Amino acid sequence: MKENENKYVEAFTDKVLKDTKLESPSFDFTDAVMSQVEAIQYSKATRYKPLISKPVWVVISIGFLSFVAYLLFQNNTTTTSEWLTNIDFSLVFDNALTKLFSNLQFSNIFVYAMLLFAIMLCVQISWLKNYFDKRLSV
Template sequence: MNEKDNKKLEELVDKLMRETVLETPSADFTSKVLSQVDSIATSEVTTYRPLISKSVWIGLCALLVGTVIYSFFNTTAEPNWFETVDFSVFTNSGIGNQLSDLVSSKAMFYAAILFASMFVVQISFLKNHFNRRLRV
């Protein structure tokens, strides 16, 4: 019974396909669609905005250059502020002694290098993926 229904349905579809005329778009269809695509405004959600603006980068660079120039031209006989800071807290702590006893195998070393390299590769792939996804 199912085969008879399928055969009748197939005959009906064949009959309808023979009777219908193939429709073709107008000659300027492509240009009309492309003009509408060009007229769509870009969304504010997908526009690129850097995390650190240009003015902040300029300020950081100016601060760095100012510090370098100040340290180069500052020739006063005042004691350096590095000499007044007590760094013995870092050298007298037991963390350095505990870490010096740490032993790792070659396999752990190779695994860490492989992990770091795969991390760098994954970051580059994700950056390219999101750049392509957010491109308008």
């Protein structure tokens, strides 16, 4: 049954194509298309926009440098080591999560595999960034 349908469809398409004539583009078709392509504005979606803009980086840098300058030039009698001893780090180092993983030991092969994985991930990220920068550049 499918064969009969295919024959009818093929005969119909042959009949339709036989009656139509071949159309060809105008003489300056390529020039007209290329002039329109060059005139199209690039979409803003393909432009690279950083997540953190330059003015925000400037504000962050000024804030960080002013904090460091304050720590260096304060006239307090306490030294940095005394200041750090007053901070309570027990929340970070003495909790249920660190106690849970304290007896966990990794073999050298696993550590080397994770190190190689991290290196290859960094290489791949930098390679992909360069690839997409070249692809999306105007």
